[in-house]
Amino acid sequence: MSVPTYDKCMLPLLQFAGDGQPHHIREAVEALAWEFQLTDDERTERLPSGKKSTFDDRVQWANTYLKKAGLLHSVSRGIFEITPLGREVLAQNLAYIDRNYLMRFPDFVEFQTVSTTNNSTSALHLEVSKAEQTPQEILQQSYQDLREQLAHELLDQIMESSPSFFEKLVVDLLVAMGYGGSLENAGRAVGKTGDGGIDGVINEDKLGFDVIYIQAKRWDFDNVVSRPIVQAFAGTLMGQGVTKGALITTSRFSREAIDYAYGIKQLKIILLDGQQLAELMIDHNIGVNPVETYVIKRLDSDYFELD
Secondary structure, eight states, X not given: OOOXXXXXXXXXXHHHGGGOOOEEHHHHHHHHHHXXXXXXXXXXXXXXXXXXXXXXXXXXXXXXXHHHTTSEEEEETTEEEEOHHHHHHHHTTOSOOOHHHHTTSHHHHHHHSOOOTTOOOOHHHHOOOGGGSOHHHHHXXXXXXXXXXXXXXXXXXXXXXXXXHHHHHHHHHHHHTTOSSSHHHHHHHSOBOSSSOEEEEEESSTTOSSEEEEEEEOOOTTSOBXXXXXXXXXXXXXXXXXXXXXXXXXXXXXXXXXXXXXXXXXXXXXXXXXXXXXXXXHHTTSSOOOOOOOOOOOOOHHHHTTO
């Protein structure tokens, strides 16, 4: 047999977690490899990049999809366990679980929706059959799907990390974006609190001509940052005589909060929600590593005109 696809790994992975005990993903990979009776060649088969096992990658994708549907739950970094909803699904004695089956769960539908700042509609609603797409369109869509998946994984990982790590992450990102001068100086510029967020100032540029006041809140997605929070932040800025501020959250902002922030004339307040935070981390290589690079080339007509 060939290496099982990620959807074929979903039901066995859920069954593996059915004992109710926390399991590490590496433990699951080995258990499923034994269940599928993979040969040594199949077990060592690697992705085109050569950097990862094909089977490991597919089990991890299955794990991600089951988590997004609410059937598995992340206990800590790399550790997962079954949820009550997952137990209900197992009790149905299904013969197969795939992505179409998971679409019956609202959390998975939300995960499949492309959440961008320009309010893109669902990728599923925009999906066109491969027969109607050019190879380049398929590649571009796959790239966007992988990027969206990575953004979700980043936010999940941030919520599993410690408050102090989140503070470091924000500093690393700001420095990578060109703020705060050196990483050492930026780290001193941003003060710490004990509530899982950071509040402080950072240089707008390397020479320190101006400063930006920063507040960051590591909140769950359902804990929306409301207008009073932004109003309090604006009041702090004015009280400190600062005209620029960035309010960063792993959650999202209410419409009233957004309207208030952009309606203040005497202050410049930037609101950065969880999706934007993850996108910036990807763009500036914070917490991520390049795996594969594809260069798309086209025919150079000018070259042949020289003949």
